[in-house]
Structures are given as C-alpha cells and as structure tokens.
Amino acid sequence: MAKNNAKGASKKAQMNSMIDNMVANAGIDKGAFRFNMSILEQVVAEFIEWVKTDINAIKDHMVTGSIQELSLRVNNLNEVEVLGLEHLIYQSRGVSGTQTQHNTPHRFTTLKPPVAPIIEWVKERQLLTKNASKFYDNVAFDGYDEDRQIQQLAFAIREQIYKHGYKGKNYWDKNVDRLRQELNTRVQANLGDQLRFFIYNQYGDNVHNKK
Structure with missing residues (x-):
C-alpha cells in the first residue's frame, strides 16, 4: 500500500512541477491554469469515448482491440496531440477497392488489407458457418481443422x-x-485549431490529413 501511495505522490509531484514550469513560461495564474488543464483533460477523454461509442454502435462492424488504441497528449494549453492507428481513419472514411470506387480519399493499390484483424473478426462473430458462402465460392472445407477453415474464410473476405x-462509418x-x-x-x-494529428501509415504518410 505504501508503495502505491508513493507512486501516486510521485506522479502528483511531477504534474505539479510541470504546471509550475508552464505557468512560469506562460505568465498566467496557477489556479486558472490548473483549472483549465483539468477541463482540457476531461474534454480529450470525452473525445476518446465519443469515438469508441460510435464504433461499438455499428452493427457487425469489424472492430478489433487495435482500432481503439487512441490517445491524446496534452502538451500545454496551446497544443494537443492526437495519436492513433491508421485503421481509425480508414474504417471511418472508407476505402476504395481496385474494382469498386467509394467517396473517400483512401484506396487500395498494391497492398491488400492485413488478414490478422479479419481472422479475429471471423472468430468473434462466429462467421465460419453463418456467412461463409457470402465470401467463399467453394465452402467445402473437408479435411481442414477449424483454425484452417477460419483462415481460409478470412483470406476470402480480405480478397x-x-x-x-468498403464504405466509411463516419465516426x-x-x-x-x-x-x-x-x-x-x-x-x-x-x-481547437491547434490540434495536431499523428496517425501514420506504413509509408510515413499522415493519413488524417489526406483529403
């Protein structure tokens, strides 16, 4: 218990030190600054919950743990950084395929979507028996164990x-x-105009800023 209290006290001391430094540089009242920081942290926490709530409200949407890895870093009262994975943007805005176009700035070219999240989704939704025929022409999985069947279905869905x-979900x-x-x-x-977004794809492009 003492160890936990010490850890908490240490974090509090660090926060107080950060506030002291910011106040010294900003030249504003510490009480007002502390109050504004509290509201700021509350607002950014609410934003994360808004996104997660909208994602979870989408029926049969392919949501994995990774898509909700979203965080905001409060540097000071003049700068907030939004960090997350590229799937957040793609799933919300949609992505055009190689044969079908959608109203989105994002599209598949030479690389196919990762299969691991699709495998997880197939397992979570128990799609192996319920919807296999929608995605796989030959659903005769004779000779395959369940894991192999799930993998085959996931690759077919990926194709x-x-x-x-897919169309965007607008969250x-x-x-x-x-x-x-x-x-x-x-x-x-x-x-709000000082928000900075750090959501990159494997090529180093900031996908949030793509229009």
Whole structure:
C-alpha cells in the first residue's frame, strides 16, 4: 500500500512541477491554469469515448482491440496531440477497392488489407458457418481443422475487401469537429485549431490529413 501511495505522490509531484514550469513560461495564474488543464483533460477523454461509442454502435462492424488504441497528449494549453492507428481513419472514411470506387480519399493499390484483424473478426462473430458462402465460392472445407477453415474464410473476405473496398462509418471526422468546438468553448478560444494529428501509415504518410 505504501508503495502505491508513493507512486501516486510521485506522479502528483511531477504534474505539479510541470504546471509550475508552464505557468512560469506562460505568465498566467496557477489556479486558472490548473483549472483549465483539468477541463482540457476531461474534454480529450470525452473525445476518446465519443469515438469508441460510435464504433461499438455499428452493427457487425469489424472492430478489433487495435482500432481503439487512441490517445491524446496534452502538451500545454496551446497544443494537443492526437495519436492513433491508421485503421481509425480508414474504417471511418472508407476505402476504395481496385474494382469498386467509394467517396473517400483512401484506396487500395498494391497492398491488400492485413488478414490478422479479419481472422479475429471471423472468430468473434462466429462467421465460419453463418456467412461463409457470402465470401467463399467453394465452402467445402473437408479435411481442414477449424483454425484452417477460419483462415481460409478470412483470406476470402480480405480478397473481397481488396477488390471492392468498403464504405466509411463516419465516426471520426464528425467527432474531431466536435472536439474542436468543445476545446474552443470550454477551455480556450482557438485551441481547437491547434490540434495536431499523428496517425501514420506504413509509408510515413499522415493519413488524417489526406483529403
């Protein structure tokens, strides 16, 4: 118990030190700064919950643990950084396939979507027997164990996604707009305009900023 209390006290001391340094540089009242920091942290936490709630409300949506790895880093009252995985953007805005186009700036080219999240989704939704014929022309899995059958179905689904893409679910950009408004209203005017997004693909492109 003493160890936990010491750890908590250490974190509190670090936060107080950070606030002291920020106040010294900013030249504003510590009480007001501490109050604004508290509201700021509350707003960004609410944003994460808005996104997660919208994701979970989508019926049969392919949601894995990785898609919800979203965080916001509060550097100071003038800068908030949003960090997350590229799937957050792709699933929300949609992606065009090689054969079917959708209203989105994102599209598959030479690389196919990763199969691991699809395998997880097939298992979670128990799609092996319920929907196999939708994705796989030959569903005669004779001689395969269950894991191999799931893998075969997942690869077939991946091929369909690669060719035809998928429509967006619209849970990201609308909540980003809402976050900007909340920051401007509840914390500091124009703070929403200082949001910085760090959501990159494997090529180093910031996919959030792609229009």
